Amino acid sequence: MIKRIKSIKNLGVFSNYRMNGNTRDFNEKNIIYGWNYSGKTTLSRLFSFLNKDYEIPIEHSDIEFEVELTNGQIITHENRNSSPLNVKIFNSDFIRDNLSFERTNNRIKGITFDVGGNIETRDKITSNNNLITKAESLLEKHQENILKFNEFETKFTKEAGRIKNDCFNSLIEFNKGHLKKIIDTLSAPLETYVLLDAKQLGEIKATALTQNPKQEIPIETSSILEFENIYNEYKLILQSEPTKTEEDSLLSNDIDLYNWAKSGYNIYIEKNPIIKKCAFCGNNIDDSRLTYLNAFYTNEAAKLRVRITNLKIKINTEKQKIEELDWSKKSVNDLMDCCQQEFSSLLAKYSTVKANYISALDILQDDLVKKDSQYIFIKQKPSEIDIDFITQIEEWVRSAKDIFNKHNKNIQEFGVIRERARDIYKKHLIAKYLIDEQYYEIKRLKQCEEHLGTNCKNIINKIKLENKELEAQLKTITKGKEELNKFIHLFLNRDDISIEVTDDDYFILKRGINIATNLSDGEMTAIAFSHFMVMLDSLQTNKLMDTIIYIDDPISSLDANHIAQVSSLINSFFFRRGIDAENPSKIISCFKQLFISTHSFEFYSFIKTANNIKRNKDGKGCNSFFLKRKNNTESTLTDIPKELSSYNSEYIYLFSEIDKFKDAGFPEEKSYIMPNVIRRFLEIYTLIKLPGNKDEIDNRVKILIGDANELKILHTFSHFTSFERVAQHNALIFKLEDIILDLYVLLSKDPAHLSSLYEGIEKKDI
Structure with a gap:
């Protein structure tokens, strides 16, 4: 409720x-x-x-x-x-x-209307016809995506040609049939088929477009670098502290003299006994000096210097290896197209990797020189070296090996790999095209429109069938005739007006044997309310x-x-x-x-x-x-105000409104409704005082109070069509005070009546 x-x-x-x-x-x-x-x-x-x-x-x-x-x-x-x-x-x-x-074509047709169930039946038919019109309009309106989807037949032909000629350089046969067949294999979401990674797309495209394979590249381990062995030997050398023996201060403190004397000693030993004297100064070399030099150049320090010399040679060899690393000498043109971009990027990194490696070797070599020349008997701390370059070298070699393996595999399985790449590339191109064209969204909307169309057609057919049945029911229009007649007779308390059925399935209102005309307002009200009650009565309880x-x-x-x-x-x-x-x-x-x-x-x-x-x-x-x-x-x-609910008296209520308006000082905001209140009060009051008088209120007031000049104002203000005049002519509203005061003068002539009115509104202090 x-x-x-x-x-x-x-x-x-x-x-x-x-x-x-x-x-x-x-x-x-x-x-x-x-x-x-x-x-x-x-x-x-x-x-x-x-x-x-x-x-x-x-x-x-x-x-x-x-x-x-x-x-x-x-x-x-x-x-x-x-x-x-x-x-x-x-x-x-x-x-x-x-x-x-109403009248029609200047002749009285009578009053025709449906009644009870029939009015609902006709309304239902009208409503159904409106539904049919709406459904047909929907059918016509919702064709956009069906038409859009049908356009894909032409679009697919054009797209298939683009894929064949522009994307595959005419290397493959590809038409609309091929394209549609691939579409049938795609599943949601389409984004999974689109190659967003540029590198991956480039490799797939290169493989797909490759015509002739190249030669395989032997996967022989590239020259093995030995930095770990070198570094370990380097640390041992720097941390070595050889025991000092009797030393020659001149040779011990000058590495160049040390090396020069050692070379001369070795030459002398090889040529002895041919040479008996020093080739430099010409003096004889005694055996004790030779014994001394032999001991000097075979002690621990001498051996350490040999190790330093050998390690420096090894470092130089390692530099040569990294400079001449065979895989770094390969050309990108030696590889399959799908590997070229990746190998080109790898080659670009090699110069940095090589430089970092050589730089580390240089550090070791410098430290060895210092050890040999200055700190042969002193333990040295190895230099701190960031060994990330080792990982870089290893990663570079591993990446190169992977690329060559991939290259070789593509050659070995060239046909299968190319077909797989072509399939991936085709799906990439088609999926991207379908996304750009909103293919599946249009297809979904097209299916919705088809579903809507099917429903609309079913509804139209169903409603048309229902309308046939409803139209058949209207042929029994006499169904409510008797009931409507009963209500009309009950309201009017007479039976001179009745309902008859016409040949065109309408009711016609007659007075006796003639079409009813000139109906009074009361008769029209009675007939209309009868119709409403019959309509309600036709409903199931x-x-x-x-x-x-x-x-x-x-x-x-x-x-x-x-x-x-x-x-x-x-x-x-x-x-x-x-x-x-x-x-x-x-x-x-x-x-x-x-x-x-x-x-x-x-x-x-x-x-x-x-x-x-x-x-x-x-x-x-x-x-x-x-x-x-x-x-x-x-x-x-x-x-409802208590004056109306308690006393069941409109008269008491009207007086209470007038009295409150007077006591409040005639407020302007309350003036709007007062002319109607005063007029209605005077109407009842004059009928009370002159119950037998049949005149209009104006004449009754004249009899009671003489000439009432302001009464026309009350009439003007008490009708809806003149309400706007109240706001426009405030000066006239101000006359309400005089009118109400005159009314109280009139009522004071009957003090008993006025006192009873005050009692009715429960006002004691007067």
């Missing part, structure tokens, strides 16, 4: 309505009383908008509202499509949409019990007798016995929630006191509300 209307914006007099926090919530039964133009019909339109299938008219497209349900759900202008409510509304819109009181009913002023232009008749009908129609099988005598409310709005205080009083309406069981009683116009753009919904 609806609990409360929290806010309304941009709907007639509800330009910016927010619920008063003191106003009670709606109950199962609700009566809304308000004068003409207070916004009752506008409020009923809001209830129409709570039907999710109801299309909000364009003139109300900017409406905003919040309606809270008893389960806590909030229905707004934005989420109304999820509204669970089913609301049936009787108002002027219902009459306009469902009945036609359980559906009616799940429906919110809103009835807006069903007594327009009806006299007191008919007002009582309508009240009685509502009191009985919506509350029935015999529905509960276990308790047939139990009265069941045949609605989910009931709202009745009216401008007639008499009708309000009848409805409020009707036994089923006022019955309060399980808290499901009747709440009364008052709808009041505040100004040109605002109305407010509040609890």
Whole structure:
């Protein structure tokens, strides 16, 4: 059920309505009383908008509202499509949409309308035809991606030619059939087939385009470098401390003399006994000197110097190895295309790797020279060397070996590897093309459109079949004739107007044997409300019990007798016995929630006191509300004032409003509604004083107070079409003070009546 209307914006007099926090919530039964133009019909339109299938008219497209349900759900202008409510509304819109009181082609055709189930049947056919139109429009509109997908047949032919000629240099046969066959083998995601790594793509493309293989490269271990052995020997030499023997200070302290003397000694030994004297100075060399030199050049220091000399030779040899490393002499043209780029990059690194290696060897060599010349008997600390260059050398050699192995394998398995590369390259090209062209997205949308198209066609066929059945049902249009006649006769309390069926499946309203014309406003109201009640009666009971009913002023232009008749009908129609099988005598409310709005205080009083309406069981009683116009753009919904609820008297309430306005000093913001209040009060007052007078209010006032010059102003201000004049002519509003004071002068002539009025509004201090 609806609990409360929290806010309304941009709907007639509800330009910016927010619920008063003191106003009670709606109950199962609700009566809304308000004068003409207070916004009752506008409020009923809001209830129409709570039907999710109801299309909000364009003139109300900017409406905003919040309606809270008893389960806590909030229905707004934005989420109304999820509204669970089913609301049936009787108002002027219902009459306009469902009945036609008019002439056609200057001759009286009569009043024709559908009724009960038939109006719903015709509405259903119309709704179905609208659905068919929408479905056909959807079919026509949603063809874009189907057409786009079909264009791929031509695009595939063009793309296959590009792949063959531009990408494969016409080395392969490739057409649309080949391309589509590969597409069928691809699985999601396509990105897995695209070679994003430029190096990998280059190798695949080179292999795919290779025509003739080159010669294999022997994988012989390139000259083995011996830095580790060299370095170990280097450390041993630097850390050696040979034992000193009797030494020759001259030879020991000058390495050049040491080497020169040693070379001469060796020459002398080889040529002895041919040479008996020194070839340099010509003196004889005695045996003791030879014995001394022999001991000197074979001691530990001498041996260490031999090791230093040998290691320096080894270092020079190592430098030569790195300079002449055979794999570094290979040309990129010696390798398969797929290996050339990688080997070219490797060759570019070699100069750096070689320089780092030679630099390290130079450090060792320098240290050995110092050891030999200066520190032969002193232990030296080896230089700290960053040995990353060893890893670099090893990595370079390993990479070269891998490239040559890859090169050789490509030659050995040339056919298979090339075909595999071509397959990968084709898939790369096709996957990239499909991604760029959004192929699978268009295919998905195309399938959605085909699915939608199938559904639309099924719906169209189903609706057309349903329409045939509905149209057949309309041939039984007399179904509701008797029931409508019953309601019309009940409302009018006579049987001179009745319904007949025409040959073209309409109802026609007749008065006696003639087409009914010149219907009074009261007769049109009775017929319209009869139609609404028959429409409700055509619903199944359980559906009616799940429906919110809103009835807006069903007594327009009806006299007191008919007002009582309508009240009685509502009191009985919506509350029935015999529905509960276990308790047939139990009265069941045949609605989910009931709202009745009216401008007639008499009708309000009848409805409020009707036994089923006022019955309060399980808290499901009747709440009364008052709808009041505040100004040109605002109305407010509040609890019914106590003057109306306690005394059941509109007259008392009107007087209380006038008296409060006077006591408040005639505030301008309250002036808007006062002309209507004063006029209505004078109307009732003059009828009380002159009950037999049938004149208009103007004449009755003249009889009681003489010439009432300001009464025309009251008439002007009390009609909706003139509301704007209130804002535009403030000077006239200021006359309200004089008019009200004159009214109190009039009432003071009947002190007993005035005193009773004060008592009615519970005002003691006068």
